[in-house]
Amino acid sequence: MVNHGMVLSALGTVTDPELHYDIVTLNMVRNIGIQGDQVTVDVALTVAGCPLHQKIERDVEEAVGKLPGVAQVNVNLDVMNDEERRTAFARAFKQSQSQKSGTEATPPRPPGDPSGSWSPMLSETSQTVVLGIASGKGGVGKSTVTANLAVALARLGFRVGVMDMDIYGYSQGRMLGAHGQAQANAQQKIIPWTAHGIHVVSMGMFVPENQAIVWRGPMLGKMMQQFFTDVAWPELDYLLIDLPPGTGDIALDVAQRLPKASLIIVTTPQVVAKEVAMRTADVAHRANQRILGIIENMSYIPMGGGQRMEVFGSGGGEDLSKQLEVPLLGQIPLESSVREGGDRGTPVLLSAPDSEASTTFLQIAQKIHAAAHA
Ligand SMILES: Nc1ncnc2c1ncn2[C@@H]1O[C@H](COP(=O)(O)OP(=O)(O)OP(=O)(O)O)[C@@H](O)[C@H]1O
Ligand SMILES: [Mg+2]
Incomplete structure (x- = not known):
């Protein structure tokens, strides 16, 4: 049975053809969904209308499709921007702080x-x-x-x-x-x-x-x-x-x-x-x-x-x-x-x-x- 870790590792082998970095490092992978032998990967492209989006899509399908226990790979493409990325960081961090201490952020030690x-x-x-x-x-x-x-x-x-x-x-x-x-x-x-x-x-x-x-x-x-x-x-x-x-x-x-x-x-x-x-x-x-x-x-x-x-x-x-x-x-x-x-x-x-x-x-x-x- 395929798990998130396996999919993430596989995605780590997919490189953005323009930026020459893997898409996990580039924070382009927004979400991974696994339902039985079906895997859905949401990928946020760094620029709208990226001419190489088909290659990224194909590479994701291929890398994940090779994993044991995967019958079908669905790739959803979207576009990221800097602001959105910053907001995502901030939200994740705020959430971590409030979950640690109730509602208020913990003051740094x-x-x-x-x-x-x-x-x-x-x-x-x-x-x-x-x-x-x-x-x-x-x-x-x-x-x-x-x-x-x-x-x-x-x-x-x-x-x-x-x-x-x-x-x-x-x-x-x-x-x-x-x-x-x-x-x-x-x-x-x-x-x-x-x-x-x-x-x-x-x-x-x-x-x-x-x-x-x-x-x-x-x-x-x-x-x-x-x-x-x-x-x-x-x-x-x-x-x-x-x-x-x-x-x-x-x-x-x-x-x-x-x-x-x-x-x-x-x-x-x-x-x-x-x-x-x-x-x-x-x-x-x-x-x-x-x-x-x-x-x-x-x-x-x-x-x-x-x-x-x-x-x-x-x-x-x-x-x-x-x-x-x-x-x-x-x-x-x-x-x-x-x-x-x-x-x-x-x-x-x-x-x-x-x-x-x-x-x-x-x-x-x-x-x-x-x-x-x-
Ligand atoms: N002086 C340079 N000459 C050629 N390429 C460069 C130079 N500086 C950076 N690069 C290339 O530009 C890209 C972005 O650089 P880098 O990852 O260091 O930026 P960053 O500010 O850390 O990015 P991020 O904000 O995503 O963390 C990399 O591919 C890097 O190799
Ligand atoms: Mg950096």
């Missing part, structure tokens, strides 16, 4: 609370620099920046951890080439993955075994909490947190739980709407966090001889940095080696260390180190 078991590293007094990587909107390269900054900081000789807080769209396992089910130590703490010398925790450690986490609010809240309390982190100089896209409730909640963290905002060269900048600043302000700086990603295609092609316009990073009155830490070029590195689990800094993107990441890491200890 302060780091270092002696009655709790917060990782000592997250306490205000620890030497570890905690950096949240955030963005006003999705798909700007937060996860790519997180993975490469982690490698860059490790290159500079620091001990680095990555917490993948994008619970639905987790990607650090793939980007850093870490995999395998979560393992616990004798104290029942989660042992982080180690990849390229970096310590990583991500939802990807749990999903195949307990697919319900992806769908249900209560589990989501519990997992987020666990990332703060139940991880056997080694001593770290830097902990980078890959935040969920946008400035919705989850980003705010994560931020508020870690007042010690500073934020790095990733943006693109398109001039940023004032509203996005204001929302970002508001999150940082309400969480009492410092914004360390802005990183502009996908800034230009290097054309050789110092020439740059500005495919996505220009000025977005500078614009945001002015509006928020924080430094622009760097502009990362759009290079295929960046994407390939992320897809293969070997960040560009390791796969193409001499590329312009790699040099830029290293420079940014140096600036971050200077700013974090200023």
Whole structure:
């Protein structure tokens, strides 16, 4: 008899032909229905009228149809938007909070609370620099920046951890080439993955075994909490947190739980709407966090001889940095080696260390180190 876990694993092999990510990671799978040997999968496409929707549909049918005990696969296609995705996150999280404590949301436990078991590293007094990587909107390269900054900081000789807080769209396992089910130590703490010398925790450690986490609010809240309390982190100089896209409730909640963290905002060269900048600043302000700086990603295609092609316009990073009155830490070029590195689990800094993107990441890491200890 087929179950949700089997279907979810099968869907994890279906890739969005344009985005080159699997549809589970991209949060495109809205629902799975199983009735006897009939499976219904609701898939939300990232854009309306996606010309490749037939391929996705076929691939889903094929992947799920191959499972033992499946006679028929029905695929329902719909379209997602950023706002809808953010709202879904917020609802799931709010639900998890209210179910834990009746109706009111539980106030976050302060780091270092002696009655709790917060990782000592997250306490205000620890030497570890905690950096949240955030963005006003999705798909700007937060996860790519997180993975490469982690490698860059490790290159500079620091001990680095990555917490993948994008619970639905987790990607650090793939980007850093870490995999395998979560393992616990004798104290029942989660042992982080180690990849390229970096310590990583991500939802990807749990999903195949307990697919319900992806769908249900209560589990989501519990997992987020666990990332703060139940991880056997080694001593770290830097902990980078890959935040969920946008400035919705989850980003705010994560931020508020870690007042010690500073934020790095990733943006693109398109001039940023004032509203996005204001929302970002508001999150940082309400969480009492410092914004360390802005990183502009996908800034230009290097054309050789110092020439740059500005495919996505220009000025977005500078614009945001002015509006928020924080430094622009760097502009990362759009290079295929960046994407390939992320897809293969070997960040560009390791796969193409001499590329312009790699040099830029290293420079940014140096600036971050200077700013974090200023
Ligand atoms: N500088 C770059 N050059 C080329 N490709 C890039 C670059 N930065 C990111 N990408 C690619 O763009 C896509 C989106 O990047 P990424 O997943 O890091 O964004 P994100 O902000 O984390 O997205 P989400 O909001 O969905 O979490 C990926 O395929 C990534 O490989
Ligand atoms: Mg991401």
